[in-house]
Amino acid sequence: MTTVTEHYASHLAPVYLWMAGGLDAAMSRGEAEINMVCPNGANGLIAVDLGAGFGMHTVSLARRGYSVIAIDMSAILLGILRDQVNTLPVKIVEDDFVTFQKHLDMKANLILCMGDTLTHLPEQRSVEQLFADIADSLHVGGTFIATFRDYTIPLTDTGRFIPVRGDSDRILTCFLEYTDNYVTVHDVLHERRGSSWQQRVSAYQKLRLSTEWVAKALQANGFSVRIEQGLAGMVRVVATVHTHPSP
Ligand SMILES: C[S@@+](CC[C@H](N)C(=O)[O-])C[C@H]1O[C@@H](n2cnc3c(N)ncnc32)[C@H](O)[C@@H]1O
CATH class of the missing domain: 3.40.50.150 (Vaccinia Virus protein VP39)
Incomplete structure (x- = not known):
């Protein structure tokens, strides 16, 4: 985190x-x-x-x-x-x-x-x-x-995966994990590098x-x-x- x-x-x-x-x-x-x-x-x-x-x-x-x-x-x-x-x-x-x-x-x-x-x-x-x-x-x-x-009503199961934006070279998906007072936001970024994809993930907390x-x-x-x-x-x-x- x-x-x-x-x-x-x-x-x-x-x-x-x-x-x-x-x-x-x-x-x-x-x-x-x-x-x-x-x-x-x-x-x-x-x-x-x-x-x-x-x-x-x-x-x-x-x-x-x-x-x-x-x-x-x-x-x-x-x-x-x-x-x-x-x-x-x-x-x-x-x-x-x-x-x-x-x-x-x-x-x-x-x-x-x-x-x-x-x-x-x-x-x-x-x-x-x-x-x-x-x-x-x-x-x-x-x-x-x-x-x-x-964020007080938690999303559940596959609903926690949120497609934020995507095009032919980049895709951003957000994954949410809930605790009592916080939601951890994982921003999953895929970027095209030539003929393959690079994935980078970073997470931070938001208040509920x-x-x-x-x-x-x-x-x-x-x-x-x-x-x-x-x-x-x-x-x-x-x-x-x-x-x-x-x-
Ligand atoms: C989700 S963005 C919203 C930006 C803008 N208000 C808008 O509506 O497009 C949150 C912004 O808050 C800034 N930010 C978050 N916490 C901050 C803090 N404690 N002090 C200064 N900037 C902060 C981030 O750098 C980011 O630009």
Whole structure:
């Protein structure tokens, strides 16, 4: 088993854009999602994209006028984002996103954690701490949006083998193994090497967060919470901070 950082650096990040269906398709999906959930007229507003990856949501937010702080630990994925930014108001930060407050010198209007990124945190306590920091870092009335997979109902038997993407030169299959609080994600990558195939496997853990637990943890930090159906089977949580937690 590797850490999340190692898994992305050595296994997933180099094929991530391919896995996402290519840059244009992925950016269109991100833009469609931002159009669904974010209000227009964002000039001068501050947004933070936690686990921004290659910028599927960051770029669209910046085009709407947000000044965006995009934080991720993958240099490879941030490199793809950097190539798209040009003159857009995006600050790119390579760091663990749990430390996002040190990169923010004023309160934010919007904080995102999209694409099943919350589940990459090491334990539920880290998620609770992140929610407290987010509540503290948003203006009253500000919004936190997260999309994640609810892994509480385990897949069983052959249902645990998930075909992610395949073409004539590469196949990515995901295999899931469940324990009480975690699901171990094995990313099985086959790549064509001349007339044969090379297989590489790397595994990391994700948290099994229930939708109900996430909603309650946000409410405990002064958020009102709306639950929606997100893209690709994910849950979307839209949370508005009404009060700052008492010190
Ligand atoms: C599943 S991807 C989602 C990326 C992007 N939000 C999207 O929707 O396309 C998870 C991202 O979170 C990043 N990540 C995971 N844990 C992190 C952490 N603790 N600090 C910074 N980045 C992290 C990974 O490098 C990866 O880019």
